[in-house]
Amino acid sequence: MKSIYPTEYALTPEMRIIVELSIVPLGEGTSVSNILAYAIKELEKKGVKYELTPMCTVFETDSVEEALNIVKAAHEAVFKQGVKRTVTTVKLDDRRDAERSMRSKVDSLKKAVEKL
């Protein structure tokens, strides 16, 4: 299997909410990494455990409130760069019947694929 997973967060305590964040700035040209970097920097400032993927940033938190506060900070960081409009997408995977983490979720799927 060619896919990847993050050995970096092996010691993460099992947390509940896994969040996908994607911010698309309009009217800023077709290359937007330099702008999006400010959103990611905000996650770093807050000590959020995150993963960059080619389509979104994924992070984990232990409450919905914390998740949304982080989203708000990242979203505002982009506007502080002078951006006039964004389409910001947030997906919360909130599961309350089992402990898991970003890592365990990927591991679980990988194992299931290997069994087939």
Next chain:
Amino acid sequence: MKSIYPTEYALTPEMRIIVELSIVPLGEGTSVSNILAYAIKELEKKGVKYELTPMCTVFETDSVEEALNIVKAAHEAVFKQGVKRTVTTVKLDDRRDAERSMRSKVDSLKKAVEKL
């Protein structure tokens, strides 16, 4: 930076369409890895270069048509397991003014974050 990126696809030719796929089966309990594994297996059968993330699967193709054919195969693979309903989300990042890949997209954002 704690984030990750895929050293595994260093030699990938630069391709155009980067696709995010997420399939959520309804009515199959709260643990769905065993079902989703069939969708991923479909990507493997087709030789698609993909990355599993905690929230979605990301892959790259060189045309919209190919992207959608892969999505269709993965989506149908889930229904073949007896699933009665899914919410399947597909996001296409289609850029026609620059060559890039899943890897170069992540690298570009990482570099921009490091400069801040």
Next chain:
Amino acid sequence: MKSIYPTEYALTPEMRIIVELSIVPLGEGTSVSNILAYAIKELEKKGVKYELTPMCTVFETDSVEEALNIVKAAHEAVFKQGVKRTVTTVKLDDRRDAERSMRSKVDSLKKAVEKL
């Protein structure tokens, strides 16, 4: 129900943030309207101007913070019904260079289509 069709929000003051909300409960069968109704009820309790569509609920607010508070309330209302897991998707269309509303956005697109 205070919601839905465009003529009903003719007098809306022009507000900034337009929000799309979709909550998918896992493990609750394939028919989930009875559960999602509690999320919508939360919007009504808060006096939020919203529109039901076949795929999502759309509402408008005058700040990101208010938008996220409403999302949180709707999301929690679903868990209060005993749901164990949801995938909750939120999309914020935040535009700061022009006043507009849910209604003006649709009108603007309709007019552009008619011109073709």
Next chain:
Amino acid sequence: MKSIYPTEYALTPEMRIIVELSIVPLGEGTSVSNILAYAIKELEKKGVKYELTPMCTVFETDSVEEALNIVKAAHEAVFKQGVKRTVTTVKLDDRRDAERSMRSKVDSLKKAVEKL
């Protein structure tokens, strides 16, 4: 325009796949209705029953293949206007244990809300 408000699709035969489509063009300024109109026009040319909402366009089809062909046509219509990059999001609600339509889905949720 053949689209939009629920009373207009009262006679629709009950179909299976309900599709949400959103196309965000990058690098084209913050006002993009004039571009997106070409995507909607494509739906009209194909005789697709659709609904414009403030955040997305929703349509219904009777197969996944047809749904994806329509998405492809709408997506390409935007590139034909000279756009260089889009983030195009497609959500398929595919339910195989019950007949329903865009209209019946909204009606069902409205009724559930009224009962609370």
